Amino acid sequence: MRELTNDEALHRLGSVPFGRVVFSQNAMPAIRPVNHVVDGGAVIIRTHLGAALLRSVGVVVAYEADAIDADSRLGWSVIITGYARRVQEAGEVHRYEEMLQPWVDGAMNQLIRIRPRMINGFELVEAREVVVT
Amino acid sequence: MRELTNDEALHRLGSVPFGRVVFSQNAMPAIRPVNHVVDGGAVIIRTHLGAALLRSVGVVVAYEADAIDADSRLGWSVIITGYARRVQEAGEVHRYEEMLQPWVDGAMNQLIRIRPRMINGFELVEAREVVVT
Numbered sequence A, B: 001m002r003e004l005t006n007d008e009a010l011h012r013l014g015s016v017p018f019g020r021v022v023f024s025q026n027a028m029p030a031i032r033p034v035n036h037v038v039d040g041g042a043v044i045i046r047t048h049l050g051a052a053l054l055r056s057v058g059v060v061v062a063y064e065a066d067a068i069d070a071d072s073r074l075g076w077s078v079i080i081t082g083y084a085r086r087v088q089e090a091g092e093v094h095r096y097e098e099m100l101q102p103w104v105d106g107a108m109n110q111l112i113r114i115r116p117r118m119i120n121g122f123e124l125v126e127a128r129e130v131v132v133t
Helices: A006-014 A090-099 B006-014 B090-099
Strands: A018-025 A028-039 A042-047 A060-068 A075-086 A110-124 B018-025 B028-039 B042-047 B060-068 B075-086 B110-124
Touching: A006 A028, A006 A060, A006 A075, A006 A110, A018 A042, A018 B018, A018 B028, A018 B060, A028 A090, A028 B018, A028 B060, A028 B075, A042 A090, A060 A110, A060 B018, A060 B028, A075 B028, A090 A110, B006 B028, B006 B060, B006 B075, B006 B110, B018 B042, B028 B090, B042 B090, B060 B110, B090 B110
Parallel strands: none
Antiparallel strands: A018 A028, A018 A060, A028 A042, A042 A110, A060 A075, A075 A110, B018 B028, B018 B060, B028 B042, B042 B110, B060 B075, B075 B110
16 A cells, blocks of 8 residues: 555546545534546535535535455545535636536535645555555 | 435445445544445444544444446445444454455454444436336
8 A cells, every 4th residue: 555645646536527525414424425526626526415515514524536446456545634615606616517517316506615635545556566656 | 316225225335345434533524445344234344544443433433335337327325324333252353354354454453343323325327217116
């Protein structure tokens, strides 16, 4: 296992279309899969979670994405932690709505930006492999 | 999108080798990918997280696994929420250590059982598909 640099981690995150947002709901840990884009070093999600996540807006959430192959047991995982805030500027809302097509039916009008305060990424590499970093 | 029954959800969870445990760490949401087995209706994980997760043992955690195809945008996600407790009975420890081989190097001596109090699962189906439940 090797740690990814922040740049590597954000690059990996941007290379996949979805991940999982982690937040508190009624003082309990909650997690929901959503699709995302990475833009300007931040993660943008569009959610139908409504009240559940919006209560968390302005508070700290985590966001995780991974690509781990169950057979080879190789892959990577990236976790960012940061404040979730609604995207409200009209131009940005329009642009992100174009970029983020909802995967499920239903109104998905809330765009949330998670700006990382912490970035943690790791890569699962073969134990015998020599990793040159 | 259709909801899975509890039985369907646990069956899906048991069909994949890894997921993500969600807990609070220093009052912030935290998430780590780990591998798991489903046994007796509970999720068993073996973790190298040490102090990070062990502080959560006896408190509520969430556990999520999914299999979503990025191209077809079809698949499923299951989330259980429940108390995390260490598995300490010697026979169980031995059995689960056989079942759960660590994917990364390092001591992974903590076996944790998460017994679901809530089970939430959904399946992403094609919008035009008629689902007979």
